Amino acid sequence: xxxxxxxxxxxxxxxxxxxxxxxxxxxxxxxxxxxxxxxxxxxxxxxxxxxxxxxxxxxxxxxxxxxxxxxxxxxxxxxxxxxxxxxxxxxxxxxxxxxxxxxxxxxxxxxxxxxxxxxxxxxxxxxxxxxxxxxxxxxxxxxxxxxxxxxxxxxxxxxxxxxxxxxxxxxxxxxxxxxxxxxxxxxxxxxxxxxxxxxxxxxxxxxxxxxxxxxxxxxxxxxxxxxxxxxxxxxxxxxxxxxxxxxxxxxxxxxxxxxxxxxxxxxxxxxxxxxxxxxxxxxxxxxxxxxxxxxxxxxxxxxxxxxxxxxxxxxxxxxxxxxxxxxxxxxxxxxxxxxxxxxxxxxxxxxxxxxxxxxxxxxxxxxxxxxxxxxxxxxxxxxxxxxxxxxxxxxxxxxxxxxxxxxxxxxxxxxxxxxxxxxxxxxxxxxxxxxx
Numbered sequence: 001x002x003x004x005x006x007x008x009x010x011x012x013x014x015x016x017x018x019x020x021x022x023x024x025x026x027x028x029x030x031x032x033x034x035x036x037x038x039x040x041x042x043x044x045x046x047x048x049x050x051x052x053x054x055x056x057x058x059x060x061x062x063x064x065x066x067x068x069x070x071x072x073x074x075x076x077x078x079x080x081x082x083x084x085x086x087x088x089x090x091x092x093x094x095x096x097x098x099x100x101x102x103x104x105x106x107x108x109x110x111x112x113x114x115x116x117x118x119x120x121x122x123x124x125x126x127x128x129x130x131x132x133x134x135x136x137x138x139x140x141x142x143x144x145x146x147x148x149x150x151x152x153x154x155x156x157x158x159x160x161x162x163x164x165x166x167x168x169x170x171x172x173x174x175x176x177x178x179x180x181x182x183x184x185x186x187x188x189x190x191x192x193x194x195x196x197x198x199x200x201x202x203x204x205x206x207x208x209x210x211x212x213x214x215x216x217x218x219x220x221x222x223x224x225x226x227x228x229x230x231x232x233x234x235x236x237x238x239x240x241x242x243x244x245x246x247x248x249x250x251x252x253x254x255x256x257x258x259x260x261x262x263x264x265x266x267x268x269x270x271x272x273x274x275x276x277x278x279x280x281x282x283x284x285x286x287x288x289x290x291x292x293x294x295x296x297x298x299x300x301x302x303x304x305x306x307x308x309x310x311x312x313x314x315x316x317x318x319x320x321x322x323x324x325x326x327x328x329x330x331x332x333x334x335x336x337x338x339x340x341x342x343x344x345x346x347x348x349x350x351x352x353x354x355x356x357x358x359x360x361x362x363x364x365x366x367x368x369x370x371x372x373x374x375x376x377x378x379x380x381x382x383x384x385x386x387x388x389x390x391x392x393x394x395x396x397x398x399x400x401x402x403x404x405x406x407x408x409x410x411x412x413x414x415x416x417x418x419x420x421x422x423x424x425x426x427x428x429x430x431x432x433x434x435x436x
Contacts, residue, residue, distance in 0.1 A: 007076030010375035011298035022313035036374030082108035120264035127193035153186035157234035208324035237426030303338035346419025348389035
């Protein structure tokens with residue numbers, strides 16, 4: 001089969017690599033890809049190739065898929081999902097893994113997601129949806145507890161601002177709604193939400209028809225600096241599985257969150273098919289949903305796919321064909337934990353540098369059970385250079401979490417570029433409470 005992966009980040013590198021390990025894959029195209037997505041990895045059987053294609057140009061994607069006889073399109077990022085690329089491909093008879101536009105609103109609009117949670121009685125934080133800065137400011141003045149201000153639309157993981165004071169909350173409204181730092185459409189509405197305290201978990205599930213197949217739970221680290229300090233990012237590292245997720249807790253997440261969400265979407269005639277990702281805070285009162293995403297996470301995908309032993313192409317096709325029930329209790333993961341540590345360019349998540357040479361990648365490629373998943377990289381002649389804020393994620397398997405951490409950080413020490421930054425505590429504080 002000929003497969004097309006849309007996207008250019010670390011998630012898409014992991015997807016392309018794992019799909020290339022399927023004995024049924026002949027070639028895996030990545031559009032547009034990055035400096036690592038066209039390179040085979042451990043177990044690769046299919047050819048890998050980057051394609052100079054804008055995944056937001058749906059007409060070009062359809063034309064390429066037809067020309068190359070693509071058997072399955074896998075959509076990585078949220079933007080094309082929110083804009084309806086699944087609908088565009090399906091209307092042309094092209095098989096695609098991902099939710100339709102109506103379902104992708106769960107991520108595309110935080111206000112819509114709150115409405116779904118309210119109607120389905122899904123536990124979440126108290127919030128008000130505000131469509132004018134004056135309304136948001138007036139509501140903030142009435143609150144006597146710390147707040148989180150969220151842009152309603154997609155903001156590449158940066159539109160959520162954790163605020164300890166009213167002044168910080170007012171500044172967040174100013175940045176999102178008045179200065180429009182994340183774009184005019186993104187900031188038309190904000191959610192003013194009560195800040196929660198607890199443990200944050202990333203719960204991802206494959207969903208198709210009536211079947212919900214939950215994947216191993218991950219614990220993400222979003223703040224840019226050690227000890228969860230500094231602004232939120234798209235993700236600075238993750239470990240999997242998260243041992244705080246007991247069987248009893250997972251049963252509650254299934255019954256109180258995943259199942260009612262899927263049922264509510266079906267009731268709204270937006271039947272969900274693809275990946276449902278719930279960001280969940282485990283509070284003293286139980287699990288509370290922070291947000292929903294409708295695609296695989298980044299960097300959660302990297303350790304998940306490092307551990308996955310089941311054929312990913314088989315899983316995705318079963319989801320598309322509503323045969324996912326065939327895989328219940330049959331998906332196999334490596335029992336060893338995995339840790340992913342993200343390296344960023346200087347200045348991220350603000351303005352950052354590009355174009356710096358990356359050294360040491362060849363040495364790390366020789367290590368067992370360690371992979372470097374490229375994100376913000378590109379090729380320039382025979383060199384790999386930086387080309388984004390999050391540059392790559394070193395991901396390692398180990399017999400226990402401490403060994404996985406050590407392998408990841410030892411490998412990270414072998415890689416160098418000017419201004420390189422990464423957190424030193426990924427997985428070290430696994431059970432210490434963090435704020436939203």
